[in-house]
Every structure is written in C-alpha cells, then in structure tokens.
Amino acid sequence: MNKNVTSWSWSLLTLLILFALGTGLWIATKKIDYTWRWNRVPQYFVYLNEDAIVVPADARVEKVDVVGESANVTVLTEYDETLTYKVDADNVSVYQDETLFEGDTIGYIAEWRAGPLLVGLWTTLWLSAAASVFGLIIGLVTGLCRVSSNTTLRQLSVIYVELIRGTPLLVQIFIFYFFLGTVLDISRIVAGISALAIFAGAYVAEIIRAGIQSIPKGQMEAARSLGMNVPQAMIHIILPQAFKRTLPPLAGQFISLIKDSSLVSVIAITDLTKSGREVITSTFATFEIWFIVALLYLLLTLSLSQVIAWVERRLAVSD
Amino acid sequence: MIKTVDLKKIFTGRGTEVRAVDGVTTHIKSGEVVVVIGPSGSGKSTYLRCLNGLETLTDGHIMIDGIDLADKKTDLNKVRREVGMVFQQFNLFPHKTVLDNIILAQQVVRKRNRKEAEDKARQLLKKVGIADKESVYPGHLSGGQQQRVAIARALAMDPKIMLFDEPTSALDPEMVGEVLDVMKQLAREGMTMVVVTHEMGFAREVADRVIFMDHGKLVEEGTPEHFFTEPREERAKDFLRQVL
Numbered sequence: 001m002n003k004n005v006t007s008w009s010w011s012l013l014t015l016l017i018l019f020a021l022g023t024g025l026w027i028a029t030k031k032i033d034y035t036w037r038w039n040r041v042p043q044y045f046v047y048l049n050e051d052a053i054v055v056p057a058d059a060r061v062e063k064v065d066v067v068g069e070s071a072n073v074t075v076l077t078e079y080d081e082t083l084t085y086k087v088d089a090d091n092v093s094v095y096q097d098e099t100l101f102e103g104d105t106i107g108y109i110a111e112w113r114a115g116p117l118l119v120g121l122w123t124t125l126w127l128s129a130a131a132s133v134f135g136l137i138i139g140l141v142t143g144l145c146r147v148s149s150n151t152t153l154r155q156l157s158v159i160y161v162e163l164i165r166g167t168p169l170l171v172q173i174f175i176f177y178f179f180l181g182t183v184l185d186i187s188r189i190v191a192g193i194s195a196l197a198i199f200a201g202a203y204v205a206e207i208i209r210a211g212i213q214s215i216p217k218g219q220m221e222a223a224r225s226l227g228m229n230v231p232q233a234m235i236h237i238i239l240p241q242a243f244k245r246t247l248p249p250l251a252g253q254f255i256s257l258i259k260d261s262s263l264v265s266v267i268a269i270t271d272l273t274k275s276g277r278e279v280i281t282s283t284f285a286t287f288e289i290w291f292i293v294a295l296l297y298l299l300l301t302l303s304l305s306q307v308i309a310w311v312e313r314r315l316a317v318s319d
Numbered sequence: 320m321i322k323t324v325d326l327k328k329i330f331t332g333r334g335t336e337v338r339a340v341d342g343v344t345t346h347i348k349s350g351e352v353v354v355v356i357g358p359s360g361s362g363k364s365t366y367l368r369c370l371n372g373l374e375t376l377t378d379g380h381i382m383i384d385g386i387d388l389a390d391k392k393t394d395l396n397k398v399r400r401e402v403g404m405v406f407q408q409f410n411l412f413p414h415k416t417v418l419d420n421i422i423l424a425q426q427v428v429r430k431r432n433r434k435e436a437e438d439k440a441r442q443l444l445k446k447v448g449i450a451d452k453e454s455v456y457p458g459h460l461s462g463g464q465q466q467r468v469a470i471a472r473a474l475a476m477d478p479k480i481m482l483f484d485e486p487t488s489a490l491d492p493e494m495v496g497e498v499l500d501v502m503k504q505l506a507r508e509g510m511t512m513v514v515v516t517h518e519m520g521f522a523r524e525v526a527d528r529v530i531f532m533d534h535g536k537l538v539e540e541g542t543p544e545h546f547f548t549e550p551r552e553e554r555a556k557d558f559l560r561q562v563l
C-alpha cells in the first residue's frame with residue numbers, strides 16, 4: 001500500500017517535470033515569435049489530388065451519364081470522333097449540348113495520394129529492412145568466418161570488421177556512392193543499401209561471434225560425439241542457441257540501423273529525413289516537421305522493439 | 320574392438336608442453352567393460368576423448384574395428400557415430416525437449432525418419448526410466464535425470480562402444496545410484512564400455528578390467544580383484560590408499 005503511494009507520487013513528479021519542460025519550450029518559442037502551423041502538416045501525409053480532364057479538340061457534349069459516384073461524359077469532336085471520359089460525379093464542369101473548345105475542362109478525378117512524409121517513411125522502412133536482411137546475412141557469414149579454423153577466413157573477416165568499425169558511416173556512404181557507384185555503375189539506392197548493409201554486417205558479425213563463443217564447448221563436443229559434422233552441429237545446435245542469446249544486441253543493432261539510415265539522405269535518396277527537409281522548404285514549418293520526423297522514427301524503432309520482445313517471449317519456453 | 324598403440328597426446332601452449340597421454344598401449348575387446356582410474360590430471364579424459372576423435376592424436380594409432388583414427392583418410396564423423404560418449408556435464412541440448420535431444424542426431428546423422436526415431440527414443444527413455452519426461456526441456460530435470468537422457472541420446476545411435484567420462488561426478492550423491500544402475504544394465508547386456516570414474520564400487524562390481532593411469536602413462540592394468548587387493552605399482556598403492 002505504502003509502496004504504491006510513493007510510486008504514484010514519483011510518477012506524478014515525472015509528469016510535472018515533463019510538463020515544466022514542455023512549458024519551457026513553449027515559452028522559449030513564444031520569445032522568438034515563431035508561429036506554429038501544425039495545420040499545415042497533415043497534407044504532407046496524405047492529400048486529395050484533383051486531376052483535370054480536358055478535351056483534346058473542339059467538341060460538343062453529347063451526353064452526361066451519372067453512374068453512382070462517377071459520371072461518363074460523351075463528346076463529339078470537330079473531327080466527328082465520339083469520345084467518352086470518366087470523371088467524378090460531383091465534379092462535372094459541363095452540361096448537355098455545351099460547346100467546348102480545345103483544352104476546356106470536362107471534370108475532375110479526385111484521389112487520395114500519399115504525401116512526401118508518408119512516402120519518405122515508406123522509403124526509410126524498406127531501405128532499412130533490405131539493409132537489415134543483407135546485413136544479417138553478411139554478419140552471419142562473417143561471424144562464422146571469424147570463429148572458423150581457417151586462418152585466411154579469420155584474417156579477412158577481422159580486416160573487414162576493423163575497416164568498417166573504424167570509419168564513419170557517413171564517409172562510407174560517400175565512398176559507396178561516389179567511388180563504387182561510379183566504378184561499378186550502381187544506382188544511389190543500391191549504393192545506399194549496400195553501405196548500410198555492409199556497415200551493419202560488421203557489427204552483426206561481432207555480435208554473432210560473441211554469441212557463438214558464449215555457447216559452452218560441451219555443446220559442440222556432444223554434437224560431434226553423436227557423429228554430426230561441423231555444419232550440422234552449427235545449424236542444429238550452436239546457432240539456434242546463439243541466436244537466442246544474441247537477439248537483444250541484434251535488435252539494438254537493427255534499431256540503430258533504422259536511425260543511421262537517415263544518413264543516406266546525403267546522397268539524395270528521398271528517405272524520411274530528406275522528405276522532411278523538402279517539406280520544410282515549401283512550408284517553413286521547420287519546428288513542426290522535424291518534431292514529426294523524429295516521432296515517425298520513434299514509431300518505427302518502437303514497433304521493432306515490440307516485435308523483438310514478442311520473439312524473445314516465444315523463444316523463452318525452453319528456459 | 321579398440322586397440323591403442325603407443326598413443327600420445329601432447330598439448331603445447333605458451334612454451335609449456337603437457338604430455339596428457341604419453342604412450343598408452345592397450346586392447347579393449349568386444350563386450351568388455353574397462354574402468355579407467357587415476358589421479359586428477361593424469362590424462363584419463365584426454366585418453367577417452369582421443370578414442371572418439373574429439374582430440375587429434377599427436378602420435379600413435381587407435382584402431383576401432385580395424386579403422387585407424389590416425390589415418391588422414393578416415394572419416395571421423397563415421398567413426399563417432401559408432402562410439403557413444405557421455406560427459407560429466409551431461410551436455411544436453413538446452414533448446415530441445417528431451418525427446419528432440421534423442422531424435423535429432425538419429426535424423427541428421429542416421430537419416431532415420433521421424434517416426435522411427437521417435438519410437439527408438441521412447442523405447443530408450445523407458446529403458447533409462449524417464450518415459451514420462453519426453454516433452455520436458457533439460458533445464459527442468461534433475462542432474463540424474465539429465466545424465467540418463469544423455470545416455471539414452473548416445474544409445475539411440477546404436478553405438479558399438481560407449482565411453483563415459485566421470486558420468487556421476489557432477490551429480491548429487493542421492494542421484495549417483497540411478498545413473499550407475501543404468502550403466503550396470505548396459506554392461507550386463509554386453510555393451511563394450513570404457514568408463515572413467517571415481518566410483519570404486521562400480522569398478523569392483525562391473526569392470527572386467529581396471530586401467531590405472533598417472534602422468535599420461537598406463538601404469539597398471541588388471542582385473543578388479545587383482546588391482547584392488549594386490550596392486551604391484553607403488554603409485555597405484557598410493558592412489559588406492561587415498562581413495563579407499
């Protein structure tokens with residue numbers, strides 16, 4: 001009971017502090033005379049796009065036929081062609097027997113479209129997902145090389161890991177784009193994904209290596225003593241156990257990858273960050289957009305943590 | 320069945336050299352139960368691990384059913400499936416249920432189908448007395464139960480030889496008996512067994528032959544009656560004075 005009360009009051013204090021911080025920020029922006037324009041933000045998620053339908057030549061409206069939500073407009077052109085156009089029923093701009101000149105609008109088709117923020121979010125999502133998958137594969141292979149008995153494989157994997165971990169991702173992205181992109185003639189998207197995947201792969205390799213080495217030697221010996229060869233023992237015994245142990249650090253790595261993917265905006269890939277920048281140039285709602293962009297990244301990373309937590313619970317049955 | 324000829328295993332590292340097994344020559348016949356005893360660090364485990372190729376030999380030969388393990392052309396995986404091994408630390412696979420522990424290698428190595436492997440596993444679990452635990456994970460079993468699962472797992476491969484490395488040393492005293500009983504039953508059924516143990520009672524009761532090792536060398540071998548009552552070697556006498 002008592003404990004409950006104190007825990008409650010501490011939570012209250014947390015809320016108070018957050019509230020104070022928020023108020024502070026608000027007052028600060030008041031001082032610099034910034035007008036918040038949150039109402040401008042939603043249209044950059046989704047917007048209603050109206051496409052005008054025009055006649056290609058002088059014509060006369062033969063018939064306006066309303067079918068449910070849409071209308072079929074039939075016109076007879078000066079060249080005696082009969083053409084039918086489909087437009088939204090409540091957006092018809094012509095009437096029966098009206099004479100139209102070339103380029104006149106018959107009506108509109110309105111359609112919800114994803115705005116730049118949503119498109120950017122999607123780009124970031126699939127970019128990170130692709131880089132994660134390749135990064136996991138690269139990391140797995142490198143991690144296995146790292147613990148292999150072959151000296152060359154071991155040395156190559158060490159060199160790779162050290163090279164990647166010792167240089168900034170931003171520089172790697174530039175190298176991938178300007179150097180490899182030119183030499184191998186790869187697109188910016190491929191360059192971006194490769195740079196992220198190879199970057200993540202180096203860290204994943206270290207995580208996998210640590211995971212494999214954390215499995216007691218007796219497991220491999222037991223598997224070998226039953227007649228399994230090394231690949232069989234790895235697949236059935238070592239890797240499943242290592243995977244379970246490495247799941248938390250791997251999750252952290254992939255969450256980092258989502259955030260690091262914002263760096264590919266420097267090679268003009270329109271991910272969430274770049275979309276944010278583009279929206280700002282047309283709205284000047286700088287503060288709002290950056291807050292929204294941060295929130296969207298948070299949304300991605302939190303969802304990923306949730307998925308990983310679920311997998312972890314599923315794997316915990318053998319404990 | 321098993322012949323070791325001048326078997327040597329030398330560990331080298333940081334300038335030091337440990338002669339873990341130093342010239343052991345012996346012949347273990349089919350159906351024989353051999354108990355290996357000796358002080359700590361005398362090379363018993365290393366000797367046993369050489370017998371199924373978990374350690375590469377430095378020198379000498381091991382012939383199992385006429386196949387030389389020292390020969391580079393020998394497929395060790397093929398040999399290992401004929402030689403079962405039970406470890407001091409059980410080494411069960413913690414991410415698999417008891418049943419799956421016993422099934423896995425049958426499927427992967429012996430290429431048996433699931434049904435066949437399950438039947439075999441259930442029959443062996445019954446034999447070692449834990450038929451009711453098949454869907455439990457090893458972490459939920461007592462040490463004695465885990466070791467019996469480990470024995471069943473090794474037996475599922477239909478080995479011709481079973482190696483035991485101190486199978487009861489990690490167990491609480493009240494569980495030693497249940498594991499030794501399973502081993503005694505195996506011995507009665509005519510399994511060829513090499514057992515490293517500190518259980519002198521087991522050695523006396525079950526062994527056909529006792530091998531005493533010290534500093535990697537086979538110091539003395541003989542029947543249990545001979546070894547426990549009138550050992551020739553001074554080192555064996557010292558050792559027996561300490562353990563008995």
Ligand SMILES: Nc1ncnc2c1ncn2[C@@H]1O[C@H](COP(=O)(O)OP(=O)(O)OP(=O)(O)O)[C@@H](O)[C@H]1O
Pocket residue numbers: 330331332337338339357358359360361362363364365366
């Ligand atoms: N992998 C290894 N690397 C280096 N030295 C080793 C290795 N394995 C064993 N040794 C050494 O070889 C010697 C024999 O070890 P072994 O484990 O075979 O003895 P043991 O008779 O089984 O002892 P215990 O009764 O304590 O199990 C010891 O001195 C040990 O330190």
Ligand SMILES: [Mg+2]
Pocket residue numbers: 363364365484485
């Ligand atoms: Mg030992």
